[in-house]
Amino acid sequence: MNGELLQVKDLRVYYHTEAGPVKAVDGVSLSLGRGARLGLVGESGCGKSTLAMTLLRLIKSPGRIESGQVLLEGLDLVQLPEDKMRQVRLGQISLIPQGAMNSLNPVMRVKDQIMDGMKDHSEKMSQAELETRVYEALDSVELERGVANMYPHELSGGMKQRVCVAIAISLRPKIIVADEPTSALDVVIQRQVMETIERLQSALGISMILIGHDMGLMAQSVERLAVMYAGRLVEVGRVEDIFSEPLHPYTLLLISTLPVLEAKGTFKGIPGITPSLLNAPANCLFHPRCPQAKDICAQEVPALIEARPARWVACHLDEVQR
């Protein structure tokens, strides 16, 4: 485990609302190596976006990091003072947030938006140097130079998303966190944007955490996968292993609800609805929907243990634990 680029240890992030604490991230631990691609998959409301924001320390009240560590090359980002954290953001770890295309500033030209982040971080760079960097960034995401002088509303969805990717890599961070980067894009554009991200990421040696709900995209894009449910991780492992032998009942159901080329026929959904994270009880949060739930599932939180080599599962079932 040592020598890993990023280590998250037992992270807990709660939102303190009038109605009680919403445990968005409840004891999540994971690690990310250099140049690695990790996927974080889960349904809406499972806490994955909160986790993404926490890695960049962007959580605001009423949300709070309750406990845990986020170690970037040994440096704990949770404890870092804000001014140092600002340097880390974009410089070492950057985010492509959900719906990023819509969060580009509509009254700034693309090149100014890219330069914005860079100016804040660097020692004095001359205007010419900054511009060179901007063009480099646009080149790397396969956008023409002309785009630099355009406004966001002049660009299509795919192009805007690429601008967001360009901003995220402009300072050669060590990690990119991409939160549903292709959710609003057409399937062909989606493939092109993902391939651009992957190509960049391998060329520059940047590690990537891809967050989403689309198992199909995960299968195509990541090496390791972490499945999140109701604020906790239920399964972590290599993506091929998870797809060929899903261990956790939730993972199994997730995969079986997806369309595949061979088996045309009924495809069923997962019964029930996602649990509320408000005042979550101390047991397995999936058990109300689990087709194989046992008594113990309603009483104890299952711990994430290494059930097979390089595979962690949080489940009480015997076959899983072996």
Next chain:
Amino acid sequence: MIRIAGFFRYLKRNPRLAVGLSFVLILVLFSGLGSLLVPGERAYPLATTPNQRPSLQYPFGTDSQGRDLLAAVIKGTYLTSRIGFTAGAIGLGIGIMLGFLSAYYGGLLDTIIRWVVDVLLTVPGLLVLVVIASTIRKGMNVNSMALVVSILAWMWPTRTIRSQVLTLRERAFVRVAKLSGMSDLEIIFKELMPNLLPFLGAGFVGSVTSGIFASLGLEALGLGPMREPTLGMTIYWVMYYGAFIRGMWWWILAPILVIVILFVALFLVSSGLDELANPRVRRAV
């Protein structure tokens, strides 16, 4: 019950609306209770000894025509507010009608209404009012004053309501309503209007404010209802009788104080309603 409790809870989060409404409440009580406690005749000339400083008997003093200023201001608050509210109601009523029709149906109707409104908005309003008021002069009373200032009160609401409806018209829920068999008029009243209530409220308050402002202007110029002690008329008499030079500070202070409170109240309510109407500013439930 739950809705009333919810309302008060909302007020805690929207201090401007809360304070504004309290000021309005204070003025209503002032005027309402006041009219019960202080006889109305005293608001008229020759009711009492003129030019008295404030005393226990006459807390706001008296003016040069022998009005008890407390009574005058109590009556004036009521009268001026009535003028304002009439202007507001007429302004909003016409604004809703024209604004909704114009935006929803579009086409030629929209073009005509828009053109008329835009042209009228460029006409200097106060001049128009001065011309109209001086024509009516002799017959001017509170009701006709209300109607006169209403002439200017409907154009702005029409325009703003129209643009709000235009944004709503393309929303998916309007399409669903059409697919559910609702007629156009039903869609306007049942689907669009409820979403605009806070906005309409803010528009109403805006019309009231401009109505009051116009009436104050006209009255101060001497074009108001001469016999009635509206707030503007009081100001007129202040100037007519040279109260400044004569150092009759109580006469100046009384109406000004009420006018300030009134405008601040209206502004705060309008601002508070703006926040209510803008879902992004409003904090989630």
Next chain:
Amino acid sequence: MTALMELRNVTKVYTGGLFRRRTTVALEDIFLSIGGERPTITAIAGESGSGKTTMGMLLLRFLTPTKGEILYKGQDLAKMSREEWLTFRREVQAIFQDPFEVYNPFYKVDHVLSVPIAKFHLAKGKAAERALMEKALLDVGLRPEETLGRYPHQLSGGQRQRITVARALLLQPRLIIADEPVSMVDASLRATILESLRNLNRDLGISILYITHDLATAYHICEDIVVLYQGSVTEAGDVDAVIKNPKHPYTQLLVRSIAWPDPKRKWGKVEVARSKEKKWPGVEWDEATRSCKFADRCPFTTDICLQKLPPLFQTESQRAVACYLYKDAPILEGNEIGKVLGQKG
């Protein structure tokens, strides 16, 4: 035998931009037939700019065509009597993409169910109305006690979208236009909603037009597919055949870009010529040069592709492809497109 709904040589052109300089052709000379002897479940597949949403809007009569006719039960929509129009409005319903926008935030979600019940007289009295709403919700897998009486923002996206399916169910229409009904819903919930749609088709005989850019789900629930590219039909036919063995180069590109949830079946390293990603998708109307719209991205472009828009060639009994690669096959006239659709026994 009349189809339930037909598009006959429909073209839709938008004019826009400053000083009306830009005209965009959203749909061009489209023929389509839906329903008929048996209820059909057809996919209209394409990316943004393909015209698929415009087609949905035209079929729902939220837009009128620039050229051509749209017929419902043989009647031109532009020339219907009031009664025919009301029937049309009831019998052709829609499910939209955004599960939040379809609700009026002022009302509880019951509103979206109670209004059509009242307007179309589907139940007499409050009790019957309530029973009808509850049954519809149960049929889509929702619990009435958890959904009725709530405001839209209190429910999840998946629940809201299922309620709109319940609404369609309630009305028992003849045709449902589903415009990207699951693209804004979590991948794990899509199955449930799409299954409901398929059941509506199978058990209640409702024809479905499934507008989407997600070929994987189209494959699963539809029988036929029509692929649109920049306003024209590029391929049409049986969905199994088209997806397993796509003939048009654009369809091949689409199928190759599907993100199958199978790590062994990756996208592959085949480079595809990028088209210039334009802000306003859709083709400029230019009479002088007409060519195949896909020519600038196609790896197989030849001279004739640049000269004339290809017609539909019927390559099999259940397939038509608008590509000169198949120019030896017989040409399918526009209004015969029904032949390759909906022929399953």
